[in-house]
Amino acid sequence: MELVYTKRLNSLIDGCCDGNRKCQRELYNLFKSKMFGVSMRYAQNRALAEDILQESFIKVFKSIKTYKGEGSFEGWMRRILVHTALRYIDKEKRYRCSDEEVESLSIDKSVLNDAMQSLEHEELTKLVDNLPDGYRQIFSLYAIEGFTHKEIAEKFEISIGTSKSQLARARKLLKTKVIELYKRSVAQNGQSAG
Amino acid sequence: MSFINAQLRKTVKVQDREFDNIFRKAARNVREEPSKSVWSAIERDLDSSRPYRILNYVSALRWVASVALLVAFASGIIFNYDDVADDLIENRAEKVVAEKSSDSEQQKEVKSQGENQLAHNNKTEFENNDISEAQIHNDQSQTKSQPVSNIAERRAEKPADNGSDRELVKANTKEQDQPIEISSDAQHELMKMDMLRAEIGSEYVDAGELSENSTLYTFDELPQIASKLNLRVGVFAGMSLQNPKVIDFAEFNYYNFSNDVADYRSLDKLESSKSVTSAFDFGAQAILDIGNHFSVVSGVEYTKFSGNQRYYYDVEEQVSITVKRMIPLPAGPPTPDGQFQNHFVEQEQIISNRVRDTLFLNYQMRSVNVPLEVRYRTKMNRFEIYGSVGAAVDIYQSRDIQYNSSQINIEEKESRASRNYLTNMSLNAGVGIGYSITESIMFYSEPRFSHFTNLNEDSPFENNTQRYSVRAGLIFNL
Numbered sequence: 147m148e149l150v151y152t153k154r155l156n157s158l159i160d161g162c163c164d165g166n167r168k169c170q171r172e173l174y175n176l177f178k179s180k181m182f183g184v185s186m187r188y189a190q191n192r193a194l195a196e197d198i199l200q201e202s203f204i205k206v207f208k209s210i211k212t213y214k215g216e217g218s219f220e221g222w223m224r225r226i227l228v229h230t231a232l233r234y235i236d237k238e239k240r241y242r243c244s245d246e247e248v249e250s251l252s253i254d255k256s257v258l259n260d261a262m263q264s265l266e267h268e269e270l271t272k273l274v275d276n277l278p279d280g281y282r283q284i285f286s287l288y289a290i291e292g293f294t295h296k297e298i299a300e301k302f303e304i305s306i307g308t309s310k311s312q313l314a315r316a317r318k319l320l321k322t323k324v325i326e327l328y329k330r331s332v333a334q335n336g337q338s339a340g
Numbered sequence: 341m342s343f344i345n346a347q348l349r350k351t352v353k354v355q356d357r358e359f360d361n362i363f364r365k366a367a368r369n370v371r372e373e374p375s376k377s378v379w380s381a382i383e384r385d386l387d388s389s390r391p392y393r394i395l396n397y398v399s400a401l402r403w404v405a406s407v408a409l410l411v412a413f414a415s416g417i418i419f420n421y422d423d424v425a426d427d428l429i430e431n432r433a434e435k436v437v438a439e440k441s442s443d444s445e446q447q448k449e450v451k452s453q454g455e456n457q458l459a460h461n462n463k464t465e466f467e468n469n470d471i472s473e474a475q476i477h478n479d480q481s482q483t484k485s486q487p488v489s490n491i492a493e494r495r496a497e498k499p500a501d502n503g504s505d506r507e508l509v510k511a512n513t514k515e516q517d518q519p520i521e522i523s524s525d526a527q528h529e530l531m532k533m534d535m536l537r538a539e540i541g542s543e544y545v546d547a548g549e550l551s552e553n554s555t556l557y558t559f560d561e562l563p564q565i566a567s568k569l570n571l572r573v574g575v576f577a578g579m580s581l582q583n584p585k586v587i588d589f590a591e592f593n594y595y596n597f598s599n600d601v602a603d604y605r606s607l608d609k610l611e612s613s614k615s616v617t618s619a620f621d622f623g624a625q626a627i628l629d630i631g632n633h634f635s636v637v638s639g640v641e642y643t644k645f646s647g648n649q650r651y652y653y654d655v656e657e658q659v660s661i662t663v664k665r666m667i668p669l670p671a672g673p674p675t676p677d678g679q680f681q682n683h684f685v686e687q688e689q690i691i692s693n694r695v696r697d698t699l700f701l702n703y704q705m706r707s708v709n710v711p712l713e714v715r716y717r718t719k720m721n722r723f724e725i726y727g728s729v730g731a732a733v734d735i736y737q738s739r740d741i742q743y744n745s746s747q748i749n750i751e752e753k754e755s756r757a758s759r760n761y762l763t764n765m766s767l768n769a770g771v772g773i774g775y776s777i778t779e780s781i782m783f784y785s786e787p788r789f790s791h792f793t794n795l796n797e798d799s800p801f802e803n804n805t806q807r808y809s810v811r812a813g814l815i816f817n818l
Contacts, residue, residue, distance in 0.1 A: 167383070170386070174379055179371035180370075180371055182371075183367075183370035183372045184367075184370075187370075195372075195374075196374050196375060199378055200381050200382055200385070203382050204382055207386060208386075262362055267366035267369055270362065270363055270366040270367075271366050285363075288360070289363050290364045290368070317356060317359065320363075321359070
């Protein structure tokens with residue numbers, strides 16, 4: 147399966163390099179839902195997410211010849227999309243969080259372990275989506291997209307230390323949310339069992 | 341203490357990495373469907389910066405320009421030919437008259453009398469045409485001696501209308517040894533001719549046409565008056581048949597990804613059933629007549645294709661299912677709080693299947709066609725027979741396609757906006773016959789042949805398809 151998929155993907159990339167519209171369309175159909183999922187994580191609304199998706203794919207098709215086959219093609223596309231998304235995000239809305247509230251949170255690590263094992267992927271991603279804009283962006287860039295603190299600092303025009311501390315706060319807030327969700331689901335299960 | 345802190349920091353780092361990894365896996369499986377307009381917008385943007393499309397239009401324009409040049413060249417030849425022909429007729433006529441005049445005194449006298457008469461009536465153009473009263477006398481007597489309605493006999497006289505033959509006829513009449521005198525009738529005819537010439541602006545007026553009975557001409561018998569430019573307009577409707585394999589549907593790949601299942605289907609061994617695409621078309625045209633035989637035709641034609649086709653194919657279905665298993669961590673230092681002692685391992689299972697299937701296609705397409713053609717025509721009484729050749733730009737508008745099979749059920753609608761003005765070129769040829777119902781309305785029918793060439797790789801047409809069509813319509817003289 148993987149071989150068939152890779153072979154087909156390579157032929158699509160070759161077709162896109164030649165400007166073949168059918169290949170471009172097939173490549174778009176192949177990745178649109180994944181990329182739109184990424185786009186939705188950074189955009190404030192669906193319309194903006196579609197704008198980001200559109201511009202990203204145009205960049206992909208125009209610069210596809212620069213893809214040398216090093217690393218996964220999907221990863222290459224994701225980076226283009228994330229860079230595009232960051233350009234779209236209003237600077238004022240970047241990384242604006244009430245740090246004081248996060249500092250005061252405490253985490254029960256034993257509960258967190260159970261929570262992480264029991265929660266579904268959809269539930270976890272929803273928690274990320276519901277983080278405040280700044281935390282969500284920094285956590286997504288670092289934890290999901292694999293950006294370094296240096297890259298994040300350059301993108302957001304902040305210091306590397308600030309990026310690290312914001313990431314730590316984002317994680318803390320996320321862990322708290324995970325535990326809260328887990329406790330709620332346990333309570334609901336207990337009620338339904340009782 | 342510092343060692344414990346370092347160990348703790350390391351442990352926390354590992355925990356954070358595991359924590360991030362779980363979110364990474366969760367986030368990378370997230371899929372959302374964007375609206376269909378996104379692809380249209382991408383395509384528009386790509387097209388706007390696509391050089392080869394410009395080349396396509398350049399290519400189309402080159403074709404049209406070539407045809408236009410051909411028309412212009414042909415027109416130039418026709419106009420030039422008319423002028424040269426006029427000069428030849430006049431020169432030859434003068435020569436014939438001069439030769440014949442030198443043969444006998446009587447003929448000189450006749451010419452002299454004729455010239456005097458012309459001078460008297462201030463008919464300089466008439467002199468150029470070298471029509472003497474002797475001819476008038478003879479023509480008139482001939483005309484009077486036969487029924488006016490006898491079209492065949494009148495036609496026998498008509499060569500004299502149009503060229504040097506007329507002068508030969510005149511010369512022959514002069515050879516007859518008949519007494520010449522300018523009668524009052526002849527003078528009257530000369531005046532009538534002068535008035536008629538002034539009215540119709542033609543220098544070729546046959547005295548035979550000026551008989552007292554000339555008012556009895558029917559529509560069929562009206563003398564042809566050479567008019568160099570004439571504009572006509574027409575409307576038409578028609579039916580077409582296009583050869584099979586009009587549309588390239590062969591590229592078909594189907595992907596479906598969910599969280600744990602990747603479904604990939606590709607079509608193989610595609611075999612198309614024979615089918616013919618039918619089309620209905622209608623349009624309007626403008627015909628610019630240049631001289632008596634040539635015309636330039638252009639206009640606009642709307643065509644709606646529809647058809648259905650069956651494809652037999654093998655579908656190779658490969659479904660990949662990713663199964664998650666939890667296995668214990670390999671041996672190593674235990675985490676202090678016992679977190680993440682297990683981790684997930686993903687195992688891929690592939691189910692492969694090959695199925696024979698039939699795909700039913702129903703499609704409709706619409707396009708607008710702008711032709712430019714050169715036409716050669718000839719008239720016989722009320723009938724006009726013609727042949728046309730030329731080129732046309734075919735601008736694709738939209739298509740609706742339904743794919744149905746046990747595996748796939750897709751309905752696809754594409755508009756011109758998303759296809760970005762696809763164009764084809766066609767070379768057209770046709771022969772037609774027209775019948776004049778009245779003086780200003782002609783009914784016509786025309787079988788046509790078109791050969792299409794793709795200018796765009798995204799075109800729904802295959803390369804080098806042919807279309808056979810028949811159209812019928814009305815043409816109005818303006």
